[in-house]
Amino acid sequence: MAMKQPNELTATQRRHGMIVMIVNSFMMWGGFFMVVPLISIHYVEALGWTTASIGIVLGIRQLFQQGFTVVGGMLADRFGARLLILCGLIVRFVGFSAMAWADSFPLLLGSAIFAALGGAMFDSPSSATIAALTTTEDRARYFSILGIVRNIGMAVGPLIGTALLIYDFGIVAIAAGSCYLIAWVVTFRMLPDVAVATTQGNLTYGIRLALRDKRFMLYNTLLLGYWFLWTQITLAIPLRAVALAGTDSAVSWVYSVNAVMSIGLQYPLMRFADKRFAPAVTLLLGIGLLTTSLGLIGAADSIWLLLGCVAMYSLGGLFASPSQQTVAANLADNSALGSYFGVAGLAIALGGGMGSFSGGTLYGWGQAIQYPAAPWLVFAGVGTITALLLYFFFRSHDLLRRVTPVRPD
Template identity: 40%
Template sequence: MSASASPMDDRSRRRGLNGLLVYTFFMVSGFAMLMPLVAVHYVNDLGFAAAAVGLALAVRQLTQQGLALVGGLLSDRYGARRMICLGVLLRALGFASLAFAGDLPALLAAMVLSALGGALFEAPYQASIAALTTTQTRPRYYAISNWVSGVATTLGPLIGVALLRFDFRVVCLVAAACFALNFVVALALLPRVEMPDRAPPSRGLGLVWRDTRFLRLVGLMMLYWFVAIQINISFPLLAQRLTGDVASVGLMFAVSAGLTVALQYLLVRWLERRWTSAQVLVAGVSLMSLAVGAIGLVSGYAAFLACVAAFSVGALMTRPTQQTLIAELADPRALGTYLGVSSLSLAVGGGLGNVAGGWLIDVAATRHWPWLPWAVFCAIGLLSAFGLSALLRGRVPRAQAALS
């Protein structure tokens, strides 16, 4: 299904898509250099309970993805670029304020402000990609975009850890600067992506509400995000506990992102020539679930990194395929609304995953049950894979034509 947006020539589309790749790089770099270090800084440096930091991360997740629907509705109504510009400025302000947050209320306030910015730019950003690509070009573009994300995710934590040698505030301010720079990128490179018929929000919501298959997909993706989000909460905490060195967190993310850079485009392209997008998604979720379950059986950092590597391969299989499936199932008359609703999967699943991840890590340490969090994550992930297999079996065409 091709997106429907205001008419533009091929040159404008290419310029816009290239601009979105630049935007993606700075967006992911800014996020990746700061967010994984939040748990480490507040738990180990300031003495916060892991559950309290998990709560703050969950508030950000729930606020951003929970309100992404609002960003999608506003995008359909007022245009994607306008919402992106406003959103990245709010995110920059939120990250800058995090530099001066020394207690839980201030941490929560900074997280909420950052989340409001993300809520405004996330759905318009995704809607812009869907509107500027076609059914034929979309899978390949998502693979390239995720490769760029992998490069940024590789560099981001390494830069963050390096800046942490100076001060956590420096990390926050540099991350904020990445989003301030994206304001310039959006103004200079992104075209005006607007729906041809600016219908009232109720019409888009009605289209989504009647689309039961899309809503079931959103529900199952909540379970997926519950597991996927652990790389930002449970994984960093375990990495530092295994080594006693914050640099191990950066190395963990470097391994994960390095695999994404090396394999993202070629592996997904190879798989989607042989499997449907749905099969790639289910296989990726299954691999992630088994890898996270295996973490509960290891005791050394090297074995932990091996599990992280397997988890990362599963993640790089799922990212472009779930994006493609969501874009293909979205009604082109209300792209922003559909993509805003799809963000609820990350809002609910990711929010619960952050809270449960921090809490389960605390319980495992107190009760001396190191396997507990990872067994729970594995079971939930496999449940998601089973549900996705049942929902999507035989209903999604092969992407071979698009990728060959």
């Protein structure tokens, strides 16, 4: 199958391609959140490992996945995104399934790194494919739909995971890995082989182009704080929920709240915001809500108050997640989309890695000094600084003003 440039695809092919990416998003996020939030619950609560050790595992996983996503993006520009997505899905399947036999720190770390390398192979090629299949007019709408689907997967995954955890964590790991095998079949059968680079230079052409793009690089550097906040949904928040509720089922409650918010509000909220605000303004609003909710969790003394904070956190994510992707896609150079999204993955690697490691370490520190609110105050401080720096960046580059698309008569 020869690669086609985006302008060579028919409207039907674009639509079919986006259906595949929507299905993939559900399976990827469902599989990921089926097992990753339960790693901390299984190894810390059931086996007695330290939160710092699990923070190290999750932090290194994040660093490997997003750090190597630069390579995935570079290879996607040259060899096509479809091939990289297919390879990554198989590697992720093996990595998550291997956790079924991870009964020591080296085995858990090794399987997490292998799963991370799979993610590195399909992550930026997937984002580049979505950017290539959409236009500036419908991109925000599709990112909103993807946000709904991802959050449904984020809720369904933990529900299935916690149900299977009653029997054995190994079953959870294999079931999570199988989600990626299903996505592989769908991708192989239905995804068009769309080119994500309009210019074919040498192998490192796109990477060098992105790294020299000062505006794009500064934007992603400032997003480190956003990714720091975002990773707390996989570690610190579930740990706090279990501590307050006294049951592992609290993990699924957290993600159920997140899913209900997404299903009911993601699309109408983003349509409302898209008609009134620039994506940069919507992103700032989302980060503000994330920051406030994490700060309030420090004062929550019951599971119900925590779930209320989770609802606010989810609302912030509904604004921030599609908006940060839209801003990144709009800032990226179409001649090397894979490489641009690969470089953007470095922000997720560093910010998410710091968030995972610090989240576990700070949570344990708060328990040790008998001041559980301490980590949440730190999270709120990081969010406040991030929002302020992004505001000044957007203002200096005139990105706070909404531009109405010009449509032909």
